[in-house]
Amino acid sequence: MLRLAMTTDAETFERVRGPLADRGIEAGHVRAKERALRVSSGEADTEGGVDAADPGEFDGFDVGLVYPTRLMEGAVVDERLGVPWVNGRDAVVASRNKAGVLARLSAAGLPTPKTTLVSNPVDESVVVDAAEGFSYPVVVKPNSATRGVGVATATDLDSLLGVVDYLNLIHDYRATGDKSFLIQEYLPDARDYRAMVVDGECAGAVERVLDDDALAAGRWKHNVHRGATARGVDLDPAARGLAERAAAALGIDYLGVDLLATDDRLVVNETNARPTVDAATKYADDFYDRFAALIRRTANGE
Numbered sequence: 001m002l003r004l005a006m007t008t009d010a011e012t013f014e015r016v017r018g019p020l021a022d023r024g025i026e027a028g029h030v031r032a033k034e035r036a037l038r039v040s041s042g043e044a045d046t047e048g049g050v051d052a053a054d055p056g057e058f059d060g061f062d063v064g065l066v067y068p069t070r071l072m073e074g075a076v077v078d079e080r081l082g083v084p085w086v087n088g089r090d091a092v093v094a095s096r097n098k099a100g101v102l103a104r105l106s107a108a109g110l111p112t113p114k115t116t117l118v119s120n121p122v123d124e125s126v127v128v129d130a131a132e133g134f135s136y137p138v139v140v141k142p143n144s145a146t147r148g149v150g151v152a153t154a155t156d157l158d159s160l161l162g163v164v165d166y167l168n169l170i171h172d173y174r175a176t177g178d179k180s181f182l183i184q185e186y187l188p189d190a191r192d193y194r195a196m197v198v199d200g201e202c203a204g205a206v207e208r209v210l211d212d213d214a215l216a217a218g219r220w221k222h223n224v225h226r227g228a229t230a231r232g233v234d235l236d237p238a239a240r241g242l243a244e245r246a247a248a249a250l251g252i253d254y255l256g257v258d259l260l261a262t263d264d265r266l267v268v269n270e271t272n273a274r275p276t277v278d279a280a281t282k283y284a285d286d287f288y289d290r291f292a293a294l295i296r297r298t299a300n301g302e
Contacts, residue, residue, distance in 0.1 A: 002299055005030045005061040005081055007068045012277045016291070019280065023292040030058065032068035032077045039076055058082075063299035066254070066274050067092045086298045087273045091252045095273035098143050099182060101250065102268075108249040110242065111267045113185050113260070117143065120168065120179040127164055130183055131157060137186045142167070144178040153186060187267070190260040192228075195235060195243035196275060196283060197255045199294040202240040204283030206230035232282030235259075239266060246271060253294055 004020065004027045006013050017027040058080040066087035068074035074089065095101060099117040106112050116130045131138065140163045141151040150167070154160035160183070167181055195205040208228040235243070243257040246268045256275030260267050280287060 001026045002063065002296060003028060003061045004295060005058075005064040005083060007032045007064065007074075007077065008066065008274060009276070015277050015279070016288075019288040020292060020295070023288060025292055025295055027065075028061065030061075030064075030077060030081070032073050033070050037073060037076045037080075063295055065295065069096075069274055084298050084301060086295055087252060087254050091250075091273045094250060095252060095255070095271045096144050097178075098141070098270055099180065101271050105246055105249055105268055108245070110245055110249060111265070113139075113187065113267050113269060115182050115184045118164075118181055118183060120181065124161060124164075127161060127183075128157065131160055134183060134185060136160075139182075139184040139186050140164070140167075141182050141184065142178070143180040143182055187260050187262055187265065190262050190265075192269075193233065193235065193239065193259040193261065194230070194272075194275070195239065195257045195259060196277075196287070197243050197247040197257055198287065198290045199253050199297075200244060200248065201290065202235065202243050202284075203287045203290055205233055205235045205239070205243075206278055206282050207233045230278055230282070232278075242266060242268060253298075254291075 002025045004025050006016075006027050007030050010029075013027065013029050020027050058077070061081055061083050064078075064081055064083045064085040067085050067089045068077055069092060071089065071093070074092075078085075078089070099115065102112045102115050114134065116133075118127060118130055136157075137153045137155045138160065139151065140154055140160065145151075152163050154163050164181075192208045193205050194208060196203050208230050210228050239259055239261065243259065246257045247253075247255045250271065252271070252273055254273070254275070256272035257268060258270040258272070260269045284290075
């Protein structure tokens with residue numbers, strides 16, 4: 001039985017452990033955050049290194065899924081586990097950088113929303129100049145946040161500068177890491193899809209929708225963590241192909257690709273190298289076969 005160390009959230013862990021066990025992969029959860037992690041015992045081993053204390057928790061795994069999102073803790077967990085990762089550190093860092101992803105995809109000829117990166121701190125005049133090429137409303141989003149945190153729309157220059165003022169208050173804290181944010185075109189009435197790409201092939205997708213009450217209240221963000229519902233859909237060939245091309249351009253084997261579709265446009269909006277796995281009924285019948293094959297291939301160093 002292959003042993004898989006999972007650092008993803010409990011929702012995904014509970015969903016995948018049964019299907020993977022049926023395919024000869026035992027998943028175990030490794031908690032990588034909001035805890036104390038022993039780094040070393042302070043005693044040198046016989047080979048002149050440092051012997052980490054309490055190794056049992058991290059022993060016996062063959063492969064990991066996926067590198068912890070908190071990179072400082074991830075470095076410790078990575079060293080303690082000593083296994084290859086389905087989506088290692090480089091994949092997680094690359095996908096988290098929204099601007100970097102869009103720049104890379106655009107350079108590869110893939111359609112993306114019109115986007116400008118603003119690297120704080122900047123004078124107000126820089127924001128004004130950056131917004132000149134956009135039509136309002138525009139989307140403003142922190143470059144590295146997830147789950148829709150901090151994303152807002154601005155209907156005019158004054159409201160844009162107001163949003164930036166709030167970002168400046170947050171960024172004034174010295175320990176804040178990535179201070180950059182994006183100004184991005186807003187695509188009204190766009191359908192929001194999350195395509196799951198496993199080892200180069202689209203293995204299913206969900207459409208994230210808001211109910212009528214949320215729409216009537218003026219909500220527009222489709223993040224499931226903010227109350228949207230994810231329903232399984234069959235993507236058309238163009239959307240499937242775009243998701244697969246995005247994963248190939250980024251070189252990431254296991255990737256959630258967020259697509260926005262209007263009547264006349266289809267674009268890659270974001271990607272996620274730590275995607276939540278939804279119910280199996282929302283994916284292709286062979287989703288778990290492909291998933292298990294990728295895990296085994298990674299464990300074998302292929």
